[in-house]
Amino acid sequence: MTDQTTSQSGSQGPVAVLTQVEKTYHMDSISVPVIKGVDILVRHACFTVLLGPSGSGKTTLLNMIGCIDRPDKGEIIVADCKVGDLNDDALSDFRAKNIGFIFQNFNLLPVLSAYENIEYPLLLAGASAKKRGDRVPKLLDAVGLGDKAKNLPGQLSGGQRQRVAIARALARKPKLVIADEPTANLDSQTGAAILNLMRRMVERYQISFLFSSHDPEVIKAADDTIFLKDGTIRGIRRKGQEDAS
Amino acid sequence: MMTLSLALRNLLRNRRRSLATLLAMAIGSTSILLFGGYSTNINYTMHTEYVQTGGHLQIQHRDFYLYGSGNPTAYGIADYAQIIAAIQSDEVLRGMVLVATPTLQFGGIAGNYAASVSRTIIGNGFVAEDINRMRRWNDFNLRSASPAFALEGAAADAAIVGTGVARVLQLCDALKIARCPKPEKEPKPDGKALPDDIAQLSLQEVPAAAAGAGSGARRIEVLAGNSKGAPNVTSLEVIRAEEQGFKELDEVYVMMHLAKTQQLIYGKSPPKVTSIILQLRHSDQIPAAMARLTPILTRFSATQPLAVLDFRTLNPFYVQTVQLFDTIFGFIFALIGAIVLFTVSNTMNTAVVERTVEIGTLRAVGLRRGGIRRLFVTEGALLGLCGAVLGVVLALLLAGVSNQMGLTWSAPGSVEPLPLTLRVWGETGMILGTTFGLICIAVLSAWWPAYRAAQLNVVDALRHV
Numbered sequence: 001m002t003d004q005t006t007s008q009s010g011s012q013g014p015v016a017v018l019t020q021v022e023k024t025y026h027m028d029s030i031s032v033p034v035i036k037g038v039d040i041l042v043r044h045a046c047f048t049v050l051l052g053p054s055g056s057g058k059t060t061l062l063n064m065i066g067c068i069d070r071p072d073k074g075e076i077i078v079a080d081c082k083v084g085d086l087n088d089d090a091l092s093d094f095r096a097k098n099i100g101f102i103f104q105n106f107n108l109l110p111v112l113s114a115y116e117n118i119e120y121p122l123l124l125a126g127a128s129a130k131k132r133g134d135r136v137p138k139l140l141d142a143v144g145l146g147d148k149a150k151n152l153p154g155q156l157s158g159g160q161r162q163r164v165a166i167a168r169a170l171a172r173k174p175k176l177v178i179a180d181e182p183t184a185n186l187d188s189q190t191g192a193a194i195l196n197l198m199r200r201m202v203e204r205y206q207i208s209f210l211f212s213s214h215d216p217e218v219i220k221a222a223d224d225t226i227f228l229k230d231g232t233i234r235g236i237r238r239k240g241q242e243d244a245s
Numbered sequence: 246m247m248t249l250s251l252a253l254r255n256l257l258r259n260r261r262r263s264l265a266t267l268l269a270m271a272i273g274s275t276s277i278l279l280f281g282g283y284s285t286n287i288n289y290t291m292h293t294e295y296v297q298t299g300g301h302l303q304i305q306h307r308d309f310y311l312y313g314s315g316n317p318t319a320y321g322i323a324d325y326a327q328i329i330a331a332i333q334s335d336e337v338l339r340g341m342v343l344v345a346t347p348t349l350q351f352g353g354i355a356g357n358y359a360a361s362v363s364r365t366i367i368g369n370g371f372v373a374e375d376i377n378r379m380r381r382w383n384d385f386n387l388r389s390a391s392p393a394f395a396l397e398g399a400a401a402d403a404a405i406v407g408t409g410v411a412r413v414l415q416l417c418d419a420l421k422i423a424r425c426p427k428p429e430k431e432p433k434p435d436g437k438a439l440p441d442d443i444a445q446l447s448l449q450e451v452p453a454a455a456a457g458a459g460s461g462a463r464r465i466e467v468l469a470g471n472s473k474g475a476p477n478v479t480s481l482e483v484i485r486a487e488e489q490g491f492k493e494l495d496e497v498y499v500m501m502h503l504a505k506t507q508q509l510i511y512g513k514s515p516p517k518v519t520s521i522i523l524q525l526r527h528s529d530q531i532p533a534a535m536a537r538l539t540p541i542l543t544r545f546s547a548t549q550p551l552a553v554l555d556f557r558t559l560n561p562f563y564v565q566t567v568q569l570f571d572t573i574f575g576f577i578f579a580l581i582g583a584i585v586l587f588t589v590s591n592t593m594n595t596a597v598v599e600r601t602v603e604i605g606t607l608r609a610v611g612l613r614r615g616g617i618r619r620l621f622v623t624e625g626a627l628l629g630l631c632g633a634v635l636g637v638v639l640a641l642l643l644a645g646v647s648n649q650m651g652l653t654w655s656a657p658g659s660v661e662p663l664p665l666t667l668r669v670w671g672e673t674g675m676i677l678g679t680t681f682g683l684i685c686i687a688v689l690s691a692w693w694p695a696y697r698a699a700q701l702n703v704v705d706a707l708r709h710v
Contacts, residue, residue: 068609068703089613096611103707107606111254123247124611168610 013080015176015208016042016065021074023060023231034060035071036231042176042224045206047199049219052228058212059180061228065210066178067095079175096124100169100207102179102198106161108153114164115140115149121171139167142204143197159190166198170205177201179211183218195221248616252623255596266592267632273581274636274683275643280577281675282644282667284570289385290663291567292528295560297380297391300344300522301531303559304328304542307550309519310559317351317510318472321517328521328545337537341530343382346375347518349506353469355406355499359462360415368467368499370506370518373397379524388664395485401505404465404481409496411486419462420486467499472511479509531555578682585632585683586690589625593694597621604698605706614699621698625691629684636683637669637676644669 023035034057042048042065050058063069064076067083076083079098086094100121101107108117118139122132140146143163145156153161162182169177179198183191199221202209211218219225227235256263306313306320313320322328329345332338349370356363373396380391395405408425411417417425463483471477481501489495507516525534535553542551557564597604604617644667653662669676 063704066609068707089615092608092611092613095609101606101609103606105602107602107707109251109603109606111251111258120247121610124616 013044014041015044015079016040016210017075017077018061018065019075019077021061021064021071021076023057023064023069023071034231035064037074038231038233040065040226040233042208042210044208045202046208046223047202047221048208048210048224048226049222050210050212050226050228051214051219052212052234056228057231058228062178062180062210062212065176066099066101067091096121097172098175100172100174100177102162102165102169102177102182104181104184106153106158106165106185108161108164108168110153113150113152114145114156114160117153117164118167118171121168125172135171139170142170142201143167157190158186159194162186162190162194163197166194166201170201170207173205174207176208176210179209181213181215182211183213183215188217191215192217248619248623249627252620252627255600255620256624256627259596259599262592262595263628266588266628267635269588270585270629270632270683270687271635271639273585274633274679275639277574277578277581277679278637278640278669278676279643279667281574281679282640282669282672283665284574285668285672285675286666287570288567289668290387290389291563293383293385293387294391295556295563296384296524296528297382299556299559300346300379300524301528301556302523302525302534302538303554303556304521304523304538304551305519305554307552310552310554313519317349317517317519318470321349321511321519322347322521322549322551323515323517324545325518325521328542331541331544332521332523332538335537335541338534338541341525341534341537342523343526344375344379344522344524346372346379346522347503348372348520348522349503349510349517350519351469351506351510353467353509355410355414356466356468357414357416357464358466359464362414364410364413365497366410366467366499367494367497368469368501368506368509370501370503371396372503373399375522379522382524384527388666392487395487396500396502399484399502400482401502402479402481403484403502404467405485405487405500406465406483407489407495407498408486409489409492410499411483413496414465416463416465416483416486420483422486467501467509469509471509472514477509477512479505481505578679582682582686585629585686589628589687589690590694592628593621593625593691594697596624597694597698600698601701601706601709604701605703605709608701608703609707617699617701618692618695621695622688622691625687625695626684628691629687630680632687633680633683637680640669643667 018038018040021035021038021040022033024031024033026032038057038061040061050061052058060069064071065078067078067086070084078094081094081098083091083094109120112120115136118136119132122135127135137146137149140149143166145160145163145167148156148160153164156164169179182198183194186194195215195217198209201207211222213219223239225237226233227237304322306322309320325347329347332342332345351368353366353368354363355366371394373394376394377397380394383390396403406414406416408422411420411422412425415427416422417427464480465483466478466480468476468478481499489498503518507518511517523534525531535555538553542553545551607617607620608614647665647667652665654665655662
């Protein structure tokens, strides 16, 4: 672990550990290194924000930690599993079990109701009807949409859609939730409410949230903030402490 | 279950496109089934006609079919009555065989002495009652009925000829045949050009019967070689002319009583026949009946090698016609299948492009590549199933309407116009085959877009705009 790594906190081990991770994109004959030897540790039940300008590699890093992209070099351990060793099917199963996603554009399935969107990851896991029937209404209530269960995404506002997306991400009680600029498409008031909701979810479900964001409100709410520029970590700040770097 | 529900909802999402694809498939399916119904009706009509006239099976001398036509002496079957008795007493065949009847075919010359005309003919001797029983066979429930065989109950010397025979033998007036053209007569030199005594003689030579239409005007003489090689003649009264469908047959065909035919060919020698016709209850009993006949015929084959031929072998035109329609059906199916293939493929390709982000999302939340493939293939299969079922319903409706309109058509080799029947209802094999075939094509067309969707890189899919 380098000095750019956040330290482990509490009795639980880290949710994600990245060691000397590199990633280069190849476009025709041009190679663009996006991530250059990054070491990161994402703490359990923490609100961690990746901060950096456009093109700094935030989304690429989130994708690799979220196991939807693979590094060219280095090692990624998520939920105590070396994800580089998993094949595509095993990685899909791993994501379904351990990682939740919240997207900037919500990415709900438009043909499924709010209830069904939240239920879908549970169906993928083969959860029983009883378990689904118990879990989904609780999540709907937790995100304040108990009365919108039957609404299709098209019948919900942006904020409500993002609430459904948060509930879907939490459905299988994952170890880590990845959120790529979750408030970017929301007005400031709704964004603040969503942020508040996610903060509550971290405390309630003891799940780690990893964000990329430019939103100062998000940064203010974060436990850990990782500063990224040109594919390298330029600094790490933990709430109530000096910069780690 | 979730995959099916999701696939169905995705199809309903873009209703206009799904409906256009469904209609393309339904119209394709309807076209296939209607043509199949038409082709099936032709098959059944010809099948019925051949079985009604020549039965399902014929027992013949082994070489009669290839070498014996018109030579009953060399290829006749002796002991035919015992063979028929053995067939009718067999406990298995008894349940299958509706009619077992002998027939005698020969070649000869028919002449109308009164009109001074003659021509070569193919004569057939039948047991008239049996032929009438055979004409009642209607295993496919066709709407048309065959006319009764006029020889039943007619005099022993009665005969039925083809209308072509009647025309050539100048029997049209006597038989009151409509639309029967007569040859233009060469202008005869009038009496003034001849010396008086010669002209008088010439007028006396014109037979009185040639101008009249009494029973004498319907008599013909048939000449054939008998079993001893000598010519034999019999006089017949033509009671009716029946068109035979094919001109070549119509101009040579003469039907008469079997007893009279045997008298002509065999005289006082023991009579023989050239074929024993067996009509079965159902056409699918042919293999079983043939297998059962083999040991029976062995008992009679010591002096005369016998063979059993089915009606398909005896009527190659039927087989060729069915094959022709099967080929056209296959061609139409392939053509429509190709249209369905490209239509569904196009629809699914568009769906994959439109739903790229959704595919990325599903993969991100943990759906495997196989799950994506299943989803799109299920959508294709649903399109195929709905399109094919809609096509079946449309085909049944259109066939029902068409069958009620009283349209007619002329089958190859048939004389009377027949009701145009599109046989879709009840043709379970054709309906299921077409439905299953189209579903398979739809699944096949969805497979490649589904594969492409499953192979999408998750990150690229999520970035898709």
